[in-house]
Amino acid sequence: MTGVVVTGLGVVAPTGSGADQFWAATLAGDSGVRPISRFDPAGYPVREAGEVREFDPTGLIDPRVVVQTDLWTQFALVATRQALDAAGLDPAAHDPFDIGVTTSASSGGNAFGQREIQALWAQGPRFVGPYQSIAWFYAASTGQISIAHNLRGPCAVLSTESAGGLDAVAHARTAIRGGCRVQVCGGTEAPVSPYALTCQLPSGLLAETGGYRPFARDAGGYLPGEGGAVLVLEDDEHAARRGAPALARVAGHAATFAGGDDWALSTEALTAAIRLALADAGVPAREVDVVFADAMGVPGADAAEVAALAATVGAVPVTAPKAGLGRAYSGTGALDVATAALALATGRIPPTPGVTGADLDHDLDLVTGRARDVPLRHALLLARGFGGFTSALVLSSPAHTDN
Structure with missing residues (x-):
């Protein structure tokens, strides 16, 4: 069967943006989990999270797209640009139907949706923006990546919560084995907002004290985080013809x-x-x-x-x-x-x-x-x-x- 390799990746994470910065922080064991700064968490039992604190889409994303999208999609667009650059892949130089997009989504554009609902109740329906109908949608990142780079191959979105990041890579591998030469795939989230945190609390899985300490004797749950990664997957023959080195194989x-x-x-x-x-x-x-x-x-x-x-x-x-x-x-x-x-x-x-x-x-x-x-x-x-x-x-x- 067709071999599928990773030729590029992009990262937006609490510990750094870009593969080099992220990898250096990861090897050092750095933590990006800190007290929530985006809003006052005093009324919530969970007050820490992994926030992406220094993200600025200015100059990275078309300002017309910024107003149409939630933070989670902006993360995805920036990570996609990083991944394509790392892979040395210019979509304009390829048949657009040879490149598809697969992302995973869980919470969607909840902060964008919260702002619009607040405007609805405070000021009325005339103050709800036209992009409310698409910014929250779980397929928004797949659509915006496809539009931004004119990628017309097989596109999909998977919604399997925390399993979604792995499932998206597997789905992309299936698309490549079916004849699509390249897949841009991955997942991002931005679930650190009042409404999003409220939705997470009923699960009973979040750590209210003690931090996120998996496998420890005092483990008491996890803390929410945001960001994610986007990868470029290719069939191995396509990558070899381009002279693109592989980081790993999806086996x-x-x-x-x-x-x-x-x-x-x-x-x-x-x-x-x-x-x-x-x-x-x-x-x-x-x-x-x-x-x-x-x-x-x-x-x-x-x-x-x-x-x-x-x-x-x-x-x-x-x-x-x-x-x-x-x-x-x-x-x-x-x-x-x-x-x-x-x-x-x-x-x-x-x-x-x-x-x-x-x-x-x-x-x-x-x-x-x-x-x-x-x-x-x-x-x-x-x-x-x-x-x-x-x-x-x-x-x-x-x-x-x-x-």
Whole structure:
């Protein structure tokens, strides 16, 4: 089957914008989780988040588009430009029907929508702007990326909450195997606003005290984050003809579902996803060199993930850089894909911020403190979305071919 490789990536994250800045901060174990600054969180039980604080779309996005879009789509547009530049890909030099777009979305343009609803109730319907109908929409980023770069190949949006970032990459791989030569894919979120935070609180999964400390004995949930990543995927022959080096190969994927109220505690769904993804990749469990964990930070969910790993890949180095970013829902999986691709390209496993080996409540080789330098062949990425969406993705070093 057609091999699919990552040739470029763009990142907008609480720890930095652009792959170089983001990767340096990630290797250093820096954290972008701080007290919320965008609004007064005094009335909320959760008062910290991973905010993208220095983002300015001026000069990066057409001002006519800025007024039409929410922050989450602006993140996606900037990350897309970075990814295309990194891949050395000028869409204008290619058949527009050879390049498609796939993004994931969870919370959508909630801050934009909140402003318009406030205007409606305070001033009346004449004060609701015309872009309310599109800015909040979960497909807004796919549409705006496609319009901005005249990308007319297969386009899609997936909505599987925090599993969406991995699922979008898998869907893009399917599109490429179906004949589309290039896919721009990934996910971003901007869920740090009063309405968005209000919507997140009923889940009971957010940390109200103690921070985001996955796998720690005092873990009490996760903190929200924002930002995300966009990647350029190509069929390997197309990339080779362009002379574009690959950072990683998208080797395998599987998605399962754990329904019911106890979905986060399902070891079965994670175990099945891991085994199916490894089978899809043709990668034996013993050849997995690193796991980028879902790392929900909820004690029962963390225990389920540890059990699934023990049942499948055994004692493998595990990392969760998202602990220093906050959980950006569909953006988090895309950030993990970008991070794993950089890890495979450099042979470095970044640490898990804010957690030490002495904090662990599980028998787990969690990379903490300092980055670990090891040869990397295959990385396993895990993600779970609210309600039971479960996803596993296998990325491989470019030296390893697909099945």
